[in-house]
Amino acid sequence: MITSMAATPHLTHSPLSNPPPLIKHAPPRLRLRLRPTRATPISTNATTTTDQFKDYHPSLEVLGGARDLFCPVIKTHLGRPYDHYPVLGANCHVETIYAAFFRNIPDVKLKRECLRTSDDGTVTLDWVSGDAKKLPDNSPILLLLPGLSGGSDDSYVRHMLVRARNKGWRVVVFNSRGCADSPVTTPQMYSGSFLGDLDEVVNHVVNRYPKANLYGAGWSMGANILVQYLGKEAGARRFSGAVSLCNPFDLVMSDEDLCKGFNKIYNRSLAKALSGILKKHLMLFEDIGGEYNIPLAANAQTLRDYDEGLTRVSFGFKSVDEYLQNSCSANYIKYAKNDPIAPDRAIPRADIKENPNCVLIVTPKGGHLGWVAGENAPQGCPWTDPMVMDFFQHLENEKAGTRQGTGNLLQSVEA
Template sequence: MSATHLTHSSLFLTNLRPTLLPLSRVKPRPIMATPLDTPTPTTTVQQFKDYHPSLEVIGGASDLLCPVIKKHLEREYSHYPVFGSNCHVETIFAAFFREIPDVKLKRECLRTKDDGTVTLDWVSGDAKRLPEETPVLLLLPGLSGGSDDSYVRHMLVRARNSGWRVVVFNSRGCADSPVTTPQMYSASFLGDLDEVVEHVGGRYPKANLYGVGWSMGANILVQYLGKEARASRFSGAVSMCNPFDLVKSDDFISQGFNKIYNRSLGKALSGILKKHLLLFEDLGGDYNIELAANAQTIRDYDEGLTRVSFGFKSVDEYLQKSCSANYIKHVRTPLLCIQAKNDPIAPDNAIPREDIKANPNCLLIVTPKGGHLGWVAGENAPVGCPWTDPMVMDFLKHLENEKSSTRQGSNSELQSLEV
């Protein structure tokens, strides 16, 4: 889900006015990239069981990866008063009031093999400023989201300040990416990500590649890691607010107050489509462009456009075959999954806990609160970066340090042989 595309409806303002309006006076302050951080030292693997009881921590890689983020796991997850106490208040508050870091980005349009177009947003100037072997972090925003979203910008700035090269993958039509074919966004289509991985890897062959995905972007990333041959190009990855099982998520988002997110995302998708209606006006067959262009829910949009474009007989078939829960057992890359137990979009019962426990490469952390893309907690709350970001960066830096140590060791051995 994209935080910036939650609809500014009167329902939001009516229901939340007493709580949120005072903070509407808080003006976002620019966050600029700062000098590079000193790399964190590698952590010795040890048996780790002392995580705080407010957190759920499981996974086949827990003994290996928990020590890496020990300082984060030992602390109680303590939400920010009021704004972090209710999943809906937290989700909406983070969407509208979290500050957006000011970063200059350079856009690259990538034409895909089927004549589609995706865009890559790089930090301006880094192509010349950073060495070729600098680790690359690929960011995958949520459904209809892109490089303008606050949660994406915060992660981008934190990684850049740690000396990493960062690139945001904007899906077709998202973040004002051009649309050149009737194939738009799909939770089942991994071809665009595969081409992006090939492109980035070709540009920086000496660099290790890492990925961070949120919501539907996380679902696509985890599918890719467990399914595609080029997944071995990733040296590590993080999944956050992943719906995992789209059938359960579709049912969950259609209940109670959660319907507001369903409508918001449906309208965000239809809004992207409306910008490019001329491209779709002559489509025949099973397409229902009118339904998709006036979608009241995500399912409306998928029924009118997505499932037809990608060859599915029904929306249910499309959802069933787009679940990253089906592939997490096959992930061979170190993977950190972070979920909020009260997420109103990615339900707790959709998390494939048993497969995560059985996979020696996976670690799952579930916080008691956090909403969807919220996590209004930690030292940067309420309007700063999500609680997750410092832990995510420590995790990724550890993996990179381990990779660098291995590479340096191999180089030393080669030098000895040459002598």
């Protein structure tokens, strides 16, 4: 699913004059979220048609206020049927598990930077090694936000990183506290509601490369955090565009679905990943007192156990439900249909239709962080990656004053 939005109806700060685009998609959903503000619809130009866009394949669902404006940019991808890879794509669980364990992981040498936050926490930024000297200071920057407990070693992150880097983009992965072996220096760890770390990362990156345009792409919980940031924080104006993939949108609904049937496997797996990070840093929580229940979090069988024992207490919520409700990115928008973690019913279709800067694209298959389809299947990049980068490159070309066609861009990537 791709959702593209330009204006979000529930901003808590003044409207941005030139808000950033965001593409958001969940395995079967890819979303393009463009301009997280109440700004007026994006103006058209000579290369973008405003005629009603109908050139998309019936296997896809395409809607949104900005459909006619931005879909022509990626019509090469939308005009083809979504053909899932035989057997693997026929079942959402098989596709999700295959992508997580068997998709190849591009070999890229990264250079790590530890960033100390204002509350003495620590996050890490992984840059492509050598790019600081190789790339011009005005090269566009793509900031990547992995999913819950994920990091720069995940295959879906590496594939997007390589594709962007091959286009001459500077790429940096934001690893949250404790993720991807990031050090933990305070009791506050991963949270779907805390935007402070992302804000400090954005300021750090922009201050380092003030001549470059900044773009963002997030997956799953990383997408949820990114969308909240774009719709809520003043720092959103720093972005020239963004993409959200596999966003659960409504964490209350996602939590409900994770407690059903086979989805319980994902629930336990995610809880185990988070509790594993916690166990590495238990000394920080010795004699912490208060409402913390560290044994519950360290031995969590579900995400709710972990959030009850640690997350909701660390960030001042009275209950897990209050924490989840306050972490829903759907609140700032006013994701494939078989995604087991990001449910189709959570997509705010009515709001996206009314939003003049939003586009939603839903694929019929894809699982969660899967999309094992297209010419790169089964072990290559997700079906969504070429489309996402063509969209980003279009935005960058417009800001740079160029008018290159997406066909030429795609050829250069494949070369």
